[in-house]
Each structure stands twice: as structure tokens, then as C-alpha cells.
Amino acid sequence: MQEDIAHRALQSRTLAPDRPLEQRLAELDDLHARGVISDEEHRAARAAALGG
Secondary structure: OHHHHHHHHHHOHHHOOOOOHHHHHHHHHHHHHOOOOOHHHHHHHHHHHOOO
């Protein structure tokens, strides 16, 4: 289930390159703060957004 959520987060518009990086990171932080994504998913999605 967590892998599915992480996959959806990575494929969502949250990480779409046409949006400002700051906005994408803020949305990831919000998802994490609300418990939608785990610590691990948050780290992976931030790394992907940052190009790492």
C-alpha cells in the first residue's frame, strides 16, 4: 500500500516540472504533515522533485 501511495505521489501533478519547485516541495510537505505520505515516501518524493 505504501509503495502504491509513493508511486501515485511521484506520478502526480505535485512533482510535475511545469510547477515551481517551491510549490511542489510545499505540497509534498503538506501531504506529509497530513499523514497522507510516510516519512520515507516524503524523502523519496522530495529527492525526485529535486532531481536526485
